[in-house]
Amino acid sequence: MKTYKILLVLTMILGVAYFTLDRQLYYYGKNDFNLYHRLPLKIKPEYRPDFEDGFVLKDKYGFTIAAKGNTYKFNEQDILINEVINYCFDAKKLIAHVVDVNGVKYHIEFLSNNEHQLKQEIVASVRNDGKAYSPNENKCINIKGNKKHIKRIELSRNYIMFVFTVLFIILCYKTIRKFKNSK
Amino acid sequence: MENTAQALRHYFNGNGTPVTLGNNTINALVLSGDFQSRHQRIISGKSTSLNGSFSVNLTSNIFHVGRTNVDYSIKCVPGNCSVTYDLFVRDGFWDVDFINERFLKGAPLFQPDGPGPNLEMFGGTPYPYIPIRGTYTFPNPGY
Numbered sequence: 001m002k003t004y005k006i007l008l009v010l011t012m013i014l015g016v017a018y019f020t021l022d023r024q025l026y027y028y029g030k031n032d033f034n035l036y037h038r039l040p041l042k043i044k045p046e047y048r049p050d051f052e053d054g055f056v057l058k059d060k061y062g063f064t065i066a067a068k069g070n071t072y073k074f075n076e077q078d079i080l081i082n083e084v085i086n087y088c089f090d091a092k093k094l095i096a097h098v099v100d101v102n103g104v105k106y107h108i109e110f111l112s113n114n115e116h117q118l119k120q121e122i123v124a125s126v127r128n129d130g131k132a133y134s135p136n137e138n139k140c141i142n143i144k145g146n147k148k149h150i151k152r153i154e155l156s157r158n159y160i161m162f163v164f165t166v167l168f169i170i171l172c173y174k175t176i177r178k179f180k181n182s183k
Numbered sequence: 184m185e186n187t188a189q190a191l192r193h194y195f196n197g198n199g200t201p202v203t204l205g206n207n208t209i210n211a212l213v214l215s216g217d218f219q220s221r222h223q224r225i226i227s228g229k230s231t232s233l234n235g236s237f238s239v240n241l242t243s244n245i246f247h248v249g250r251t252n253v254d255y256s257i258k259c260v261p262g263n264c265s266v267t268y269d270l271f272v273r274d275g276f277w278d279v280d281f282i283n284e285r286f287l288k289g290a291p292l293f294q295p296d297g298p299g300p301n302l303e304m305f306g307g308t309p310y311p312y313i314p315i316r317g318t319y320t321f322p323n324p325g326y
Contacts (some may be wrong), residue, residue: 048238050293061224062217064235069254080234090225119228121326143278158287 190247228324277309
């Protein structure tokens, strides 16, 4: 009975630890479960190095809005994004810090569309002066300079998942046995 | 190439040469609900970026393709716009060991790496799909 209780508590603790780490990984697009909607405008981070050249931000319809290959107008010129460095957000807007194919840094601000003549739900405005970007006011997620830390969290999450699964199976087995013995 | 058996044969005997996917596979992608809903958003002026990509999951129809990429590029002249799609872009038959990918991801040897050596099985050689390009013209909805 005591072993059973310890096993139950341990499984629950591991379950909570798993979801805590998975929630952290959501910001880097590496979450296992799609339970978290924590970015404004229903923007979703994704990480798929084998398909989409790494980290991307997508809108709720699945279109990439900040990713390698996206273009936006800036001073009547097209800028072609090469890489997303980091992003910051508050309740209403998200600002992606990107580098274009020429190595120039830009901030792209994504806001909800309030202009009726435009049909887009999200409008993007590009700056390269840093004015839209205030890491002190917004929550910021560092994508490029944080790779080791992300990998550590990811590995811990996966090991916890493995131990959790083993304990869960043992727990189910013990529960069934307990139930049969009580009959 | 139209089915998973052909895809597997090419994985073991094709020496990594790129393949063109057949008409049934192309139709499965273009006529899928995922693709059509994105296409409707593009031609009604609702795309935030004029160039970008989206992915379409074909696992239930064409297992060997699974989730694939579509790049799009919208260009407008007064009155009309056209959208060019590149289907199956940056995609191929690779990283076939999806079980280890699922449970051991994060470990360096089990990171999906496209045509690289990780997650390949039984001596097979990964190969890319040749992208298919298509263009559609539509009245400018306000881009």
